[in-house]
Amino acid sequence: MRKFLRKVFLIDLIQGLWVTFRYQQPKFIYTEQYPAQRPKIAERFRGAPRLNVNPETGETLCIACNLCALACPENLIVVGSERDEKTRRKILTTFTYDISRCMFCGLCEDACPVDALELTQDFELASYSREGAVWDRQMLEEGPRPTKYAY
């Protein structure tokens, strides 16, 4: 008899509907209003690369050892350097990074011995052309430039 009543009065369906109705309170809203609300990104997030610069002197931290280029599975880093005759060290001249083929695996960041190459929290990497996805040293040192929206 009980089963018959359960069936006729749609109890199992009403139980499910009750779960859904419980979530109608505004405090359960989970949606993030992007781009007005930017998400909180973790510190270790592997986003856009950045070439770090010594904050006091303004010189690049990169020692042009080429380890990042060797570590990259896609071979998209090209490190140009020249040898300084006086100190017998390599000086970085050009550094090119192709974002369009990068899979943000973090192997280059792990390989860098001086923490010069770092993957930041920037994920807004769209550009209007294919060439815009190839970043040179100046773009890499400037770092992320998120667009501010006026609301």
Add this chain to the structure above:
Amino acid sequence: MPDSTFLDATELVLNMGPQHPSTHGVLRVILKLDGEKVIGTECVIGYLHRGIEKIAENRTYAQFAPYVDRMDYVAAVSNGLGYCLAVEKLLGVEAPPRAQAVRVILTELNRIASHLIWLGTHALDVGAITPLFYCMREREEILNIFEKYCGARLTTHAFRIGGLQYELYDTFEQDVRAFCDMLLPKVDEYEELLTGNRIWIGRLKNVGILTAEECKAYGVTGPLLRAAGVPWDLRKAQPYSGYEQYDFEIPTGTNGDSYDRYLVRIQEMRQSVRIIRQALDGLPGGPIMGKVPKVIKPPVGEVYVSIEAPKGELGYFIVSDGSTQPYRVRVRPPSFVNLQALDRMCRGALVADVVVVIGTIDIVLGEVDR
């Protein structure tokens, strides 16, 4: 008008094309129908073939690890675990106990994430739209934990050969415990929404039955085999990465139909929470990286290592020729082998049941096609 024979045709060939909301990816199923009854099916795959096995022959062992995540992209951590275990076996190194425990925690979180997506999308295919939102909300918490740990939500590249790259972040234990505490009542909620629901039972019971003998014959593993009644789980049968220390049950079903598979996966989520709590309680200290040479050059040989991925038995057959690059990496994808049984499961079903069966096998086309 001539006595046209095409009007008497009883067999209709319908294309459930690669673009379809219910095929879980780019899967093309050619259905031979008699009215609405399915007489035969044929799967056409390969739309997502990226040549990962060929790429492996041109990358070093460490460089290939990020590519492995892209196969089963829903549960990327398991793929990484299988690959790292296989290369570590070739090298003869073992990850230290702390790394193994953290690997277990992340892999079980990843199993819950995969089952959440499965539940959400399967329910959506059948018509129940609500569980999708709830499952995605829980999955967000897991992905946040992954992001805080290794830096990426989906293609995690969480493990390295020999152990882990990153030490646990500060609030890891709190986050994971909070997540486990939050998840169990939510799983009860999903059950409340679906398990007793007459529409769900009507759509899923006795649909896509695959008996234990057929499962073994077709090489089907994972929740499908367990729902058919065979209590076989690689984590218990051939434990890896410290699973023998943890106490958990293997949920099994009786009929081998879609409803049993649903129940098995729900229970697996609960068992995963149990394993995570045990692993967190007993988390050892110590190093996180084993003794691995700087240049990974395993001796000449071959090895086959398989793990219990959320979808079945994921195996890696790696042949090394002594150089820094693998000679052949063969990935035995569970979804590829499980999808073969689609034809068997759809005999005599209706078209709507094909959607249910594809959902219940839990395929990810990235893994089927590699």
Add this chain to the structure above:
Amino acid sequence: MAELPPEGKPQPARKAQPAGKPPAPMAATPWEDELTLQLRAKFGEQILEFSSYLGQNFLIARREAVIPILEYLKAEAGFDYLVDVTAVDYPERAERFDLVYILYSFARNQRIRIKTRIPEGFRPASAVPVYPTANWLEREIFDMFGIEFAGHPDMRRILMPEDWTGHPLRKDSSILDMDQRWVRQHLGIESGQ
């Protein structure tokens, strides 16, 4: 906006082996237990070697004996689950391909590998009558390596498109060549790779 990067330094030579030599044999240890005794008694010298590497047992058989061995293992020894069928290409060897079958027994909780060497052009017998799992697995081997299986119910390409020529996982199929061929044929321009 930046211009395209200059030509990078060429990557170091990828092959450690001198070209033209097959890789060195692996340091396998011999494998003896009651299963090998049974197999040896039944098949005699059709099985060339019983070895074990890193705790994983495998045997190397003559190519005609593989299907009878699979049938025997399924019927008598309880290996009821075919885990994988795959192939490895060693172009420098006369018998170019290594065909590998991996079996698992639920009762014994044991895996076993059966390997055989086949030359190019040889059509091995299909394992589908023994294990239905082998259906798609053998289709993939045909697609990737070009090894046709005799007696397979549906021998055609599975992953690559139907009109593809060539077999991608062979060592002499270069990715760049395949890309250039496809782009020239379908788009009519030169590929920029």
